[in-house]
Amino acid sequence: MKQVLEGSHAVSEAVRLARVEVISAYPITPQTHIVEAISEYCANGTMDARFLCVESEHSAMAAVIGAASSGARAFTATSSHGLAYMHELLHWASAARLPIVMAEVNRALGPGWNIWLDQTDSLSQRDTGWIQLYCEDGQEVLDTTLQAFRLAEAVNLPVMVVLDAFFLSHTFEPIDVPEKNQVDQFLPRLSPRIELNTENPYALNQMAGPAVYMEMRHNIEFAMQQAFSRFDEIENEFEASFGRKHGPLDAVACDDAEIILVTAGTTASTCRQVIADLRSRGEKAGLLKLKMFRPFPTDLMRRYLEKTQKLAVIDRNFSFGASGIFAQEIKAALCNAKRRPPVFGYIAGLGGRDVTPQTIEDIYWQTKNSEAPKSESIWIGLNEELVESWSN
């Protein structure tokens, strides 16, 4: 049934439908609405689950690691500094091969203190062994959260469902919320492969020396690589039940595109409109929405990008001393490809600054009118007066 839901509550509804057994979280803007609703479900009996209040995100992740180690379906949510605070345990959760699902709301890190959209928080956790899925709208958030449990449990790796601060977390949209019994069929109760049992106790995660550690890492990467096909199967099954499929990448008008815009999250929605406008004016523009960031869909991406003439990557994040993180990853993916179109890296919309259709169109024309990128990163919409005041 369609309901008008806030993006945050699309996550909460999915967690309720997924019959999660243990939730532990610490509030942080703009994530708080997610766990607020879940805690109410636990308190009023809507969900038969334990909600563990903890004193920090570090403890929240530790608690869900404990819950998942004993075979429970476990969930947490965080944002920005909260995610950074979890960092050590993010590595632990993945190497312990625990199928935890986390909602992560992209928010800027301070200082300056800023609660608005910025992707640097989740992208700087790219090496922790978590699967990362970036969502564009409320419906995708709900669907992806349900799929995330299936995926995590199929490959025994944790999954991060990522959504934009405010533009998605606090925006109300009509969202189709599936029926419980239908979800139960798609997502049955967890049959845990790791389950601590006091009747038959064993030790987990003890010392692993040089003789085995490398193989353990290789085993994680093996599972990561299998996530592509497993996600595909899961999405097909989901589509058969619910009639929706979002894909690890979404290519819009890419087949004959001369310039392809690449981006993630809600910016993709704005791009869709700009692409349509440009096409109506005869421009051969395309959009590649990046949903799955880990594992990185190199092969699939090459298939779309090799054919085009220029790429414009819009990063709402930055790796200081290098470039936008999505741009880096795409350049790396193309490095060994047969054809390598030039990659224009644009930095826009940091800390919640609007990325308007005009911003995107500016990016398009700048790309079209340049032979090659002037620099590795082109910062869009800077207040030149302000910048000049310290650079001269």
Add this chain to the structure above:
Amino acid sequence: MPQKKFDGDIPLFIPRSTISSAENKTGSWRYFRPFYEEKTAPCSAACPVGADIPRVEMLARQGLFKKAGEIILEENPFPSICGRVCFHPCESACNRGDYDQPIAIHSLERFIGDTVLMQGIKADLQPHSTNGKKVAIAGAGPAGLATAYFLSRLGYQSDIFEAQPESGGLLRWGIPDYRLPEDVLKRETSRIEDCGATIHYNTPVTQELLEKIMPTYDAVFIGCGYGRPIQLKIPGEQWAQDGLKFLHRIRTGEPASIQGTAAVVGGGNTAIDVARSLKRLGADPIIVYRRRKQDMPAFEPEIAMALEEDIGLQELAAPIVIQKNDNHPSAADYGYTLTLQKMKVSATPIRGRARVVPDGDICETLNVDHIFMAIGAGPEAFWNPSAPTQISELTLSHCRIIERKVPVIYGGDLVNQPQSVTDAIASGKQGAMALDVYFKQGWGAIEERLASCRVGDGPALSMAAYHNAETKSRKAHVVSFEEINSDYFQSSPRAVPIRLAPDQRIQSFAEIESTLPKEAAVNEAQRCFNCGICTSCDYCRIYCPEVAVIVEKAQRRINLDYCKGCGICVTECPRNAMALEEEKK
């Protein structure tokens, strides 16, 4: 990296032991040993009858009202009465008072007492067999009735001799209906006859009767209370009525109404009861007290309710003369003039209580239609226990035992300070236990045996401990608030029973406070810390890193093969029902 599709379960290569970790007997690391050790709750220690309040509240929380009633009845035959009229020293001692507000223990006791009465629940108390011994009891007040009750629980027969046509003593004749309704009193006191005691009504115990019956009994308990009002010894005192007798008259059905103004002299519960009764009968009473309000021995909530009912209070005023105004033209409307000496607080207190002295010779007069004296009562002269002689004599906290031809016990108000209902019941319990020890082990064993049944470090005695001397496991140590792990509790307001509004109250003698409804009682019981007792909350087991707490038949024990003595269980125990000791290697 291969992107080849892999069917079936993804291989998991993770650090995980192949043999059971139970092989590792972590108990060998232990330097400290935890153990379960129940301790005494401060409420129990403060209760004159030593009620097992933490266990009662635990059972009430679980909805096990019958079992809770049995635990109460083990120590006290009158929960419905005490829940109404006891001044609940338990609540002043309650550790929860240091956290938010004390548990409404009296309201819960009343709820359980009433539930047991209303549902006609028969308590399954430990059965006893009669031992053929008979005890004579003088007075069917709370002390005498309690003596008979506890004696029957120990196998003795009793005959109670009562001057009045009904039992209850001060509860029946001295406490107004709005505090203790007659039907509650009757239903609860009938418990005594149910357990086999015979009450001889209209039979005042005189010195002659006592001498006559003594040879036919194995022991005598004297709990006649205070029947003789204390005199103020001021001129014109003959014009004043006695407060206690007035209350007695009201409870026998007379008088229907009293008009005019009335002065009630005194500051105890009787003075308050007289004033509030007068108000209900239509009069306009004022309480006259020689000290200040905060010095009044009456229970504070009763004073507050009297003031709410618009009853006057004149503090620091001592009556010095009463005049009758038959021919007094200036005060024609009033029957009497009460002359009051104004008092003031002296700088030097006496026995912890403010001392008042006359404030020079300032006097004032009060013209009223009626004067009542409620300044206390004393025993009839011959009930004063005789001065110590060569015969054996033992003074206990709530009794005095004299070995004559048979043992004679003085109890109740005759020996108690303070003279409360619960202390009277405690006196009956102590007397019954003392007699049982006397008959079984002899005079010399009484003190030691009774001491072994003490609740905590106070004078209260536990009948449960007396019955199960071998299994008594609760330590005398009284749990303090600092020993409670308050992280396990959340602040919540104390249950407040519904009360009639002051203007409704004064219309009749209807009971003011209602019994808590079931949900409110269960909620209130939930607030209890259950200091010192194991409630099977299981936090010791949940937090044990070695899963070394074993639960068998609802009993917990530590598996010493794995307990490494970290002490987490002891720290986590919310109510100090565990302890840690050094391991003796």
